[in-house]
């Protein structure tokens with residue numbers, strides 16, 4: 001069987017964006033590349049864990065030794081995550097769309113000639129991290145979330161830790177000038193109930209390795 005510090009542990013990871021359909025040909029998405037979540041999945045597998053990676057639409061190859069479940073929407077991601085429970089560790093790195101269409105159209109929405117654009121009605125998506133955090137029977141023993149923000153990074157991370165009942169929040173500034181979104185490097189802060197650790201600027205693979213090294217039972 002597998003060897004390494006996480007041998008025998010089940011690790012569940014989400015990564016990438018979600019796509020929320022508007023109609024059969026259009027969707028709402030975000031700029032997540034999935035690189036950080038895929039790097040964490042690879043690092044956890046290299047540490048001997050049994051890894052399930054629930055991935056939104058990305059253009060990345062499956063990491064070696066990882067079970068990859070590909071989904072499109074937030075609701076599909078939640079279903080796949082719940083199907084992968086129980087897990088010892090869950091790391092929710094996906095950039096889940098906060099909103100979907102209240103009703104997605106069965107047919108392509110057409111211009112009606114009036115010159116007035118359509119009005120889109122949104123509904124809030126389920127929060128996968130918070131669902132796991134408040135899961136009565138199957139909350140993972142270590143639950144890690146991400147907080148990608150463009151301002152008030154640490155305050156937002158601390159409030160997510162509490163609201164979603166996570167153990168750690170990996171917080172980062174994704175303002176366009178940082179080049180983090182879609183890039184290969186990341187500067188993160190590890191926020192827990194014990195305080196904040198500022199990590200140096202690292203390759204996303206190095207962030208993944210450090211994070212996995214911190215997971216000990």
Ligand code: C5P
Pocket residue numbers: 014074092093094095096097098125126127128129130144145146147148160
């Ligand atoms: O609230 P916000 O989206 O900034 O929180 C980010 C964290 O919550 C990430 O870990 C993300 O994967 C998770 N999340 C989630 N489901 C959502 C929204 C966010 O799992 N619907």
